[in-house]
Amino acid sequence: MALENLKGRAAFIFEEIDFDIDQIVGVKNIKIQDVDELAAVAMRRYDPNFHESVRPGDLLIGNQNFGYGHPHYPPMIAMRHLGIAGVIAESFSPGYWRGEIAMGFPQISCPGILRAVDRWDHLEVDWESGQVKNLDKNTLLEFEPLADADREMLDAGGLIGYLHNR
Amino acid sequence: MGLTITEKILGRAADMDVVKAGDEILAKPDFVIAYDFPGYTDVIFRQMEEEFGISKVAEPERFALFIDHMVPAVTPKEEDLHRNTREWGKKNNVPVYERRGIGHHVASELGYATPGAFAVHFDGHVSQMGTFGTLAIGVRRHLLEAFVKERIKIRVPKTTRVNLHGKLPKGVMARDAFHHIVRTLGPAACRFQVLEIGGDALQGISIDGRQTINCLAMFTGAVTAIMNPDETTLKYATERARIDLEPVYSDENAVYSAVHDIDISSLEPVVVVPPRPSNTQNLSEYTDKEVHVGYLGSCASGRIEDLEIAAEVLRGQTIKAGFQLHVVPTSQAIMQEASEKGILTDLIAAGAFVTSSSCDYCFGRAGVMTAGQRAVSTGTLNVRGRMGSPDSEIYIMNAAAVAASAIHGKITDPRDYL
Numbered sequence: 001m002a003l004e005n006l007k008g009r010a011a012f013i014f015e016e017i018d019f020d021i022d023q024i025v026g027v028k029n030i031k032i033q034d035v036d037e038l039a040a041v042a043m044r045r046y047d048p049n050f051h052e053s054v055r056p057g058d059l060l061i062g063n064q065n066f067g068y069g070h071p072h073y074p075p076m077i078a079m080r081h082l083g084i085a086g087v088i089a090e091s092f093s094p095g096y097w098r099g100e101i102a103m104g105f106p107q108i109s110c111p112g113i114l115r116a117v118d119r120w121d122h123l124e125v126d127w128e129s130g131q132v133k134n135l136d137k138n139t140l141l142e143f144e145p146l147a148d149a150d151r152e153m154l155d156a157g158g159l160i161g162y163l164h165n166r
Numbered sequence: 167m168g169l170t171i172t173e174k175i176l177g178r179a180a181d182m183d184v185v186k187a188g189d190e191i192l193a194k195p196d197f198v199i200a201y202d203f204p205g206y207t208d209v210i211f212r213q214m215e216e217e218f219g220i221s222k223v224a225e226p227e228r229f230a231l232f233i234d235h236m237v238p239a240v241t242p243k244e245e246d247l248h249r250n251t252r253e254w255g256k257k258n259n260v261p262v263y264e265r266r267g268i269g270h271h272v273a274s275e276l277g278y279a280t281p282g283a284f285a286v287h288f289d290g291h292v293s294q295m296g297t298f299g300t301l302a303i304g305v306r307r308h309l310l311e312a313f314v315k316e317r318i319k320i321r322v323p324k325t326t327r328v329n330l331h332g333k334l335p336k337g338v339m340a341r342d343a344f345h346h347i348v349r350t351l352g353p354a355a356c357r358f359q360v361l362e363i364g365g366d367a368l369q370g371i372s373i374d375g376r377q378t379i380n381c382l383a384m385f386t387g388a389v390t391a392i393m394n395p396d397e398t399t400l401k402y403a404t405e406r407a408r409i410d411l412e413p414v415y416s417d418e419n420a421v422y423s424a425v426h427d428i429d430i431s432s433l434e435p436v437v438v439v440p441p442r443p444s445n446t447q448n449l450s451e452y453t454d455k456e457v458h459v460g461y462l463g464s465c466a467s468g469r470i471e472d473l474e475i476a477a478e479v480l481r482g483q484t485i486k487a488g489f490q491l492h493v494v495p496t497s498q499a500i501m502q503e504a505s506e507k508g509i510l511t512d513l514i515a516a517g518a519f520v521t522s523s524s525c526d527y528c529f530g531r532a533g534v535m536t537a538g539q540r541a542v543s544t545g546t547l548n549v550r551g552r553m554g555s556p557d558s559e560i561y562i563m564n565a566a567a568v569a570a571s572a573i574h575g576k577i578t579d580p581r582d583y584l
């Protein structure tokens with residue numbers, strides 16, 4: 001098991017159902033290719049101070065069907081650049097899920113997460129036990145097990161590593 | 167218990183007697199399909215060589231490439247991409263179908279939608295091929311796997327079955343039926359599943375209409391859609407089929423995660439209100455909203471049935487001065503047929519701007535809007551910025567409604583014109 005447990009704070013909670021991730025950078029910025037520039041515009045409409053508060057390893061929390069619509073890669077490229085280590089959501093839209101898992105970016109489908117977490121709570125994603133631990137509230141929630149291919153892809157850091165291993 | 171058509175197709179593709187939803191299998195796609203697009207094909211071609219040392223794909227007859235976006239090119243960089251694709255195709259013995267229309271639709275015209283076949287693409291709208299009993303899944307960047315390995319690892323999806331009943335009333339189209347399915351089931355009902363559509367209503371829905379419905383499956387959360395072949399689709403697909411396969415069908419006692427029965431007999435024309443592809447409302451609640459641009463085309467709509475009904479609405483009418491109606495047939499074959507039938511003449515006479523087939527009007531590369539403008543559209547999607555400025559809006563509706571709205575520059579119920 002190469003994958004290390006994720007440990008970080010809930011850096012933001014997207015409460016919107018069917019959240020369109022393109023909104024993170026804004027549609028007008030979706031074609032920006034420079035990652036610094038992209039990161040600079042990310043999250044501004046949600047929290048202007050996000051960049052100052054976020055720390056490497058922090059996590060995002062999402063509601064049901066997170067990533068619905070026509071998701072592009074730049075928003076999460078920006079979020080990873082800002083240190084975000086994964087997304088925990090009530091459930092995911094499959095196109096988004098596939099795209100981000102291929103990037104080696106952990107996505108954790110965890111029904112009940114929205115009510116179990118307040119912003120900035122300290123969380124741990126324990127791959128072995130299949131649980132999300134809220135270290136501040138001392139609570140546990142089980143997440144849905146990953147498909148073998150998805151797990152192997154995260155282990156390998158993304159699609160390329162996974163295909164080399166296969 | 168019985169099996170779904172999806173389980174049967176994937177079982178064969180995995181060389182296994184029986185596979186069931188939830189099983190993780192190694193399946194060999196019969197067809198690997200893609201259009202050239204920056205970040206996808208160019209990257210795949212490069213990674214194949216640089217990361218995996220593969221200079222040519224095995225079994226090139228399984229592969230098909232299309233040039234349908236950025237057609238015609240407007241920058242040298244775009245033409246570079248196309249040239250690279252042509253050269254790669256030549257080197258790999260893989261056909262590159264260029265300027266023949268929207269790729270996955272042309273793939274159906276060319277027989278890649280073989281009943282019983284398993285196909286992959288990076289684009290999810292390839293679900294359109296499900297019309298012919300082909301299981302066609304959009305896998306985004308995982309498509310690389312199909313270029314460098316014979317088999318791709320896939321979890322057999324569960325299936326939600328939707329039975330459509332009744333007959334579409336006049337002026338109400340398959341497009342409306344699809345968005346009504348989303349309204350009824352919700353945008354997440356089929357997450358990670360296959361949407362299997364059947365029911366007596368299909369007898370009254372043409373191949374064009376069925377392609378519309380299947381093409382849009384992703385907006386229910388589904389990974390694809392499929393219909394069991396019937397006489398109509400077998401007739402079309404069998405004579406074109408590129409490989410020799412027995413069509414397969416869901417068993418009567420197949421296991422579905424849910425079955426929904428939806429009556430379409432009393433359906434009204436609908437509008438999908440921006441900026442969400444799931445926001446289906448009755449069009450009658452939005453009539454008189456001022457609109458400036460019309461788009462009649464895309465892989466979802468833009469087939470003969472769509473062009474024909476638009477011509478019926480616009481025959482003898484004149485599009486409102488200043489209103490821009492772009493008509494873009496889904497393929498060149500459709501355009502030719504529409505031309506031979508006089509449909510294009512009617513559309514042009516009314517003031518429509520008719521162009522050769524291209525994906526470019528759908529994703530904001532051609533015919534773009536500026537801030538404050540509003541479109542009526544048969545395109546695939548109505549999210550912010552999809553057709554230009556993030557401060558423009560897209561109201562999705564059926565082809566007849568787009569045509570009727572073009573007459574007045576206002577959202578208009580098409581039923582008064584049919």
